[in-house]
Amino acid sequence: MPMRDRRxxxxxxxxxxxxxxxxxxxxxxERAAEALRPLTGGVAPIGKAERADRLRRAQAMMQxxxxxxxxxxxxxxxxxxxxxxxxxxxxxxxxxxPASGAPLIICPFFEKPSIDESLSIPADVRVWQEHESPYAPxxxxxxxxxxxxxxxxxxxxxxxxAVDGLQAALPAATLVRDPVTRALRMRKTAAEIALMQAxxxxxxxxxxxxxxxxxxxxxxxxxxxxxxxxTQQLGGKVEFNLVLLGEAAAYPHGSGKPQAVQAGEVxxxxxxxxVEDYQSDIxxxxxxxxxxxxxxxxxxxxxxxxxxxxxxxxxxxxxxxxVDDAVRAFYEQRGYGPxxxxxxxxxxxxxxxxxxxxxxxxxxxxxxTRLDVGMCFSNEPGLYLPGVMGIRMEDCFHxxxxxxxxxxxxxxxxxxxxx
Numbered sequence: 001m002p003m004r005d006r007r008x009x010x011x012x013x014x015x016x017x018x019x020x021x022x023x024x025x026x027x028x029x030e031r032a033a034e035a036l037r038p039l040t041g042g043v044a045p046i047g048k049a050e051r052a053d054r055l056r057r058a059q060a061m062m063q064x065x066x067x068x069x070x071x072x073x074x075x076x077x078x079x080x081x082x083x084x085x086x087x088x089x090x091x092x093x094x095x096x097x098p099a100s101g102a103p104l105i106i107c108p109f110f111e112k113p114s115i116d117e118s119l120s121i122p123a124d125v126r127v128w129q130e131h132e133s134p135y136a137p138x139x140x141x142x143x144x145x146x147x148x149x150x151x152x153x154x155x156x157x158x159x160x161x162a163v164d165g166l167q168a169a170l171p172a173a174t175l176v177r178d179p180v181t182r183a184l185r186m187r188k189t190a191a192e193i194a195l196m197q198a199x200x201x202x203x204x205x206x207x208x209x210x211x212x213x214x215x216x217x218x219x220x221x222x223x224x225x226x227x228x229x230x231t232q233q234l235g236g237k238v239e240f241n242l243v244l245l246g247e248a249a250a251y252p253h254g255s256g257k258p259q260a261v262q263a264g265e266v267x268x269x270x271x272x273x274x275v276e277d278y279q280s281d282i283x284x285x286x287x288x289x290x291x292x293x294x295x296x297x298x299x300x301x302x303x304x305x306x307x308x309x310x311x312x313x314x315x316x317x318x319x320x321x322x323v324d325d326a327v328r329a330f331y332e333q334r335g336y337g338p339x340x341x342x343x344x345x346x347x348x349x350x351x352x353x354x355x356x357x358x359x360x361x362x363x364x365x366x367x368x369t370r371l372d373v374g375m376c377f378s379n380e381p382g383l384y385l386p387g388v389m390g391i392r393m394e395d396c397f398h399x400x401x402x403x404x405x406x407x408x409x410x411x412x413x414x415x416x417x418x419x
């Protein structure tokens with residue numbers, strides 16, 4: 001085993017030893033060491049050609065929609081178009097994408113070297129000094145292009161002060177909702193799908209490594225530390241590790257009550273990572289160190305059937321809300337609900353996923369957007385019984401020309417709960 005891998009294994013062992021939960025013999029096993037070798041060495045990040053194609057498609061759609069320019073702030077959408085990885089602050093950094101020609105990037109003067117590090121497209125980069133308005137270079141850029149009275153789209157996450165400042169700098173412009181970015185990001189390309197698959201592979205490998213190490217007495221923090229260490233060694237960037245134990249699993253996003261693993265009670269884990277900007281989101285539930293009770297087994301099997309119904313209902317051209325409706329109809333037949341009432345499925349069946357853990361659109365009642373090739377969703381129709389327990393299995397899928405395809409496959413049984 002390479003020394004780098006050995007050091008990583010020992011680091012993870014130290015995490016376990018520090019909380020008094022991991023046996024040293026687990027780290028002497030060659031199989032465990034093999035499982036923790038990085039999985040992302042051959043992963044290809046989004047390249048310049050892909051970003052150029054995104055801009056081409058965005059500008060073509062802008063022209064069809066009568067949009068003259070698009071304003072984007074730092075975040076997932078700015079990375080999507082330009083590669084720029086930057087934080088938001090009171091000092092405006094932004095991209096302005098015209099319907100034709102190279103985009104404008106504006107940023108504070110002293111931040112330009114940092115912005116240049118991740119900029120991955122040809123662009124006109126202009127700066128503003130601390131005593132100057134950040135909207136002046138935008139107004140100058142658009143005025144020079146004859147767009148001072150144009151229709152300027154605002155990407156949906158742009159903050160109000162930026163919208164207000166732009167309108168003041170270009171009073172004759174019409175600011176409108178962005179019809180482009182969501183439509184593009186919602187439909188992933190093959191390169192994006194490959195990165196999401198890599199992220200799912202990392203999370204599943206981390207689950208397989210962590211699961212046999214869960215012991216009675218562990219807290220959510222103990223288990224999360226093991227999952228995080230494994231995810232990092234496998235090549236993923238940890239996004240979240242939610243661990244719910246016993247009755248706390250009845251609350252989808254957790255409880256502040258003290259929790260510890262106990263024999264015969266539910267362990268619910270909801271974990272995700274990022275690989276080259278693209279995310280995974282996978283949940284697993286099992287009964288720790290005991291034969292499941294009839295109720296535990298029945299609820300687990302109902303959730304497994306709910307996942308299967310969701311994937312069966314996810315067909316090209318079907319409204320996204322119909323997937324949620326199909327699952328909820330089955331659950332109501334089983335005596336849960338009705339609708340979103342407890343005990344039952346108290347949240348949507350799934351959400352969009354990609355560069356962000358939650359993206360439009362959702363698998364939720366009333367959503368009319370029709371499923372299309374490249375759309376990616378979580379499939380997580382959990383069942384929650386307050387005061388008793390909760391069960392959630394979650395796997396993500398993407399739409400192909402032939403229908404839905406899993407990123408990770410649901411577990412086969414409550415006795416083999418990871419998959």
